[in-house]
Amino acid sequence: MLTAAPAAADTVQEGPSVYYHAALPSGEWQVTSARSANGLSNRGIQLRVGSQDVDAIPESEEHAWLGPAGELRWRTSNYEYDPDAADRTITSISTRTVRSNHLSEENQNIRFSLSNITAPGTFALYEAVPPADGTAGEPGELFRWGTGTQRDGSPQTSEQSHDLEPRLRPLGEASFGASGMYCFDLTAEATLADDTPVTDTETMRIAVGDEVAADAACGTATNETPKIPEAPDTPDAPAAPAATVEGDGVAVSWEAPDNDGGSPITGYSVTLSDQNRGTFTEEVDGETKHAAFEDVPAGHYRARVIAKNDNGESEPSPWSEEVAVGEPIRVIDDGHIDAIAPQLDTDEATGELSLALRAHHDSFDWLDWDQFVLYSDNVIQKTLPEEFTPDSDWSFIGEPGQTIWESPYGRIPSAPWVGLSTEDTSIRENLDRGQRIDVRIEGVTGHGGGPAPGEFALDNVRSARSGSDRNGVGLIGATKEGLPSAYQTSPGNHEHYSWDFTQPGVYCLAVAIETEVNGERQTAREQLTHVVGETVDPATVTPCGTKAEYPEVGTPQSVDPQSPGEDPFAFEGGFGNVALELEDGTLTSTLLHNDSYRNTLPEHHSLEDVVFRAEQLGNEEDYVFGRPSFLSDLDRDSAPYLSWSAFGAAKDQLDGDIAWTVDGVRGPGELQVAESMKGVRETVLDTSEGGDTQTSIWPGAEMLDTRWAVTHPGKYCIDMSWTARTKDHGEVSTSQTITVVADGEGFEHDAETLTRTCADEDGPSEEPSEEPSEEPTGEPSEDPSGDPSEEPTGEPSEDPSGDPSEEPTGEPSEDPSDRPSEEPSDDAPAEPALSISPEEIGITEFLDQEQGVTLSVSGLEPGSPVEFDIAPASDQEVEPSTLPGEANEDGIASAVVYGISAADAENYLGEYTVDATIDDTEGTAAQAAANDLSGSFTVVADGVAPDGDAPDGGGDDDGSTDDDQDRGGDSGHDGGNDDGGDSLPRTGTETTCAAIAAGLLLAVGTSAVLLARRKVSAAGE
Helix, strand or coil: CECCCCCCCCCCCEECEEEEEEECHHHCCEEEEECCCCCCCCCCCEEEECCCCEEECCCCHHHHHHCCCCCEEEECCCCCCCCCHHHCCEEEEECCCCCHHHECCCCCCEEEEEEEEECCCCEEEEEEECCCCCCCCEEEEEEEEECCECCCCCECCCCCEEEECCCCCCCEEEEECCCEEEEEEEEEEEEECCCCEEEEEEEEEEEECCCCCCCCCCCCECCCCCCCCCCCCCCCCCCCCEEEEECCEEEEECCCCCCCCCCCEEEEEEEEEECCCEEEEEEEECCCCEEEECCCCCEEEEEEEEEEECCEECCCCCCCCCEEECCCCEEECCEEEEEEEEEEEECCCCCCEEEEEEEEECCCEEEEHHHEEEEECHHHEEECCCCCECCECCCCCCCCCCEEEEECCCCCCCCEEEEEECCCHHHHHHCCCCCCEEEEEEEEEECCCCCCCCCEEEECCHHHHCCCCCCCCCEEEECCCCCCEEEEECCCCEEECEEEECCCEEEEEEEEEEEEECCEEEEEEEEEEEEECCCCCHHHCCCHHHHCCCCCCCCCCCECCCCCCCCCEEECCCEEEEEEEEECCEEEEEEEEECCCCCCCCEEEEHHHEEEEEECCCCCCCEEEEECCCCCCCCCCCCCEEEEEEEECCHHHECCCEEEEEEEEECCCCEEEEEEECCEEEEEEECCCCCCCEEEECCCCEECCEEEEECCCEEEEEEEEEEEEECCCEEEEEEEEEEEEECECCECCCCCHHHCCHHHCCCCCCHHHHHHHHCCCCCHHHCCCCCHHHHHHCCHHHCCCCCHHHCHHHHHHCCHHHCCCCCCCCCCCCCCEEEEECCEEEHHHHCCCCCCEEEEEECCCCCCEEEEEEEECCCCCCCCEEEEEECCCCCCEEEEEEECCHHHHHHHCEEEEEEEEECCCHHHHHHHHHCCCEEEEEEECCCCCHHHCCHHHCCCCCCCCCCCCCCCCCCCHHHHCCCCCCCCCCCCCECCCECEEEEEEEEECCEEEEEEEEECCCCCC
């Protein structure tokens, strides 16, 4: 975990953790102190060793170099071998930021030496080998300097130098014979890759004891007496008691603590607690070691005990194991709970796996949905803005000024923090990396199956994480827009959402999870009970699944167009869904369209009565007419979002999936359709040479994040068909010709173009071939150079058959220069190489978890482990961290780093260094050592032009910085902090099935934290 210290004071900056680095910040050789062994944050920091950091030199021979056994010294320690190090200081030498390719091939060592030691007492700095007894480190041979006397009377020495290899962060310790200010000069020498010798010397200062001033002169003595803290006079805490149910009560028993604090125990205080039913306390005398609690309400109870003597009270004992009195329903009103947490159960007799939908709470472990209710009282109330704007529009849930209940994306005290997790071991071990898991909200009712108390919305808060308030862009499902709705995730993910309600009461959320298990599609359905507000006592509510049957899953509702006219509907903004429905043996496909505010039921339109408008978004080369919702910039109307669904074709109606085929494209270019999970894109339809023109759609499901694009400007007629095999009517199908108009160089539509769809014409329109020749942009009919403006000048009117092989769309295969982009080569890089994209990123884009900075190493052996070391290089208050990765079958490993706290965005500004380390076979490692697997990226303020471009020219309209770059990311990401005690593992993998680590840079006040997490997503393009 990466943490940052508070902002530097005007005086000396001190800290309990200091490492002495040899480094090359900005290409200049330097010796410096820093808070971390991995990077250079808080350079120049001074170590402070507390008065309490005192130990006796151990008796073992391994510690003889330190001096006489039992002598008291101030000493630093280390987390990796000392369980008490959290309360101790840490120091050592580090070469972690120096890579082997920074140094001469003839001399790969860095030489350290100490001089000019000025100290009030003896001083030693040494490698600390983890000891067998878990106390003081044993002095090692990697480095060792001292000014005192060894146990045999021979002197220690500080005059020798020690050679360290690059990329080391060894454990170290320092010991001090007196309190005061210690100073020494540390010198590091090396020979750089160009054979230039370099050296640097820096004076390091260490303040020992609490009494010495931070700016005291070197050698200042404060004459504190070293003392090991005495044992407390109060008793030790008793061990965890035993609690047993006796009728309607609970009996508690315990043992006396081993240490009474030197005074007899006079009594015990015994607490029995259920967080929803109250707390009960009994007092007994010092001779009694049991207590009885009678006639307690039904509940889940734990007990703990405090011992007392004349000097005071002990710490509370650990809680007992929980016991249940009666048949209580657990009320979850606080803490972290992944309410949507699938597991795979194994049949003991057959070994078969079955999908189950459960919840996991940090304190209560795994829960079935019929065992608990969620409770959010009025602490989660929120008053909506008095006026909605595009950046703060809550109309998807309420009205201006309305009070709602928002179970938030981020954690707040005294309310459940509700999320999703697909991290259970059974999921990660039995499902493939990147495998699709559907999460569906199939309905919302009230308790008992009646109407819900109010409106409901589930939002992943993408808009808020992009710098706005809330505007519906990240909406997963809402009763105003109509249900069911769906969302895709994959194994190893952990996410949080905003759960919004307009009225108090009991809400029953019908939730389904679907995925493939051993080649078979399985679905688990449960009803989640959420009590909202303070009008209903949650202790009286039974879980929804025990009160009513699972509600019938309906077909998405829609309404007739508000302003039907003779002209086709132009789809150029808002949210669209290509929806399939099977009714009475007839399969239909329809466009459901909602405006950008998503506050009403969508309108339905025949696909053949729609003109899809395509445009280049930002620096994309393709012309997009449907973008995924994770590209959530703030201008919701600038380009349309488009998804597809088959809620109207239920799985129990069909044998197998629905086949979706592109039968032909008549136009100047090709069609590409991709689906995205967690920002990682996989092309599923591609009419270019070698591409797939057929894919499958899950019945009863939805693919939320999709991207639809054509490759060249012009007008397109795209023939599509959907085919399914029904259980009652055999094979059924529907065919539609959709119309796409893409304005760009060489083609601008005229007024008539948008008045006719391809279905209105006998063949493809002649307009694209005629209009460009009349424009001053050139004469494509006379210029066979392959400019995209030429392509509409093909002669579709002479061949209305729609045969793609005779249309102009086939020409680019004969002349690759026609295309704005080439197909990627199949040849993998011969040697490992690091790429960073983008190398400069605006703060808003850096704070978007679906964007960030992508780090990739190519040219690896499949399965090769990689570490990405990320460190601030320009004095940001951020400590570095290491993200793990693993090469996929294509030899690529990737990681994504991004920020999460917009409130403290300035903490992220500056340069970051990136070093990739390959831990693999000698051959690959040797190749990597010969290459420069290091680089950097810079986070800049918004409006700063990258590489000299205009400020608005460096990113897509959708917020991305390159051509729909694959991105990993935590949606939900723990509310911008760690999981608040979440004990579930964070694992998975990424792009093109490469192992991708996603790093969150989280700012909190003047600090920043980097959380490493690995994820799973579908293969990229």
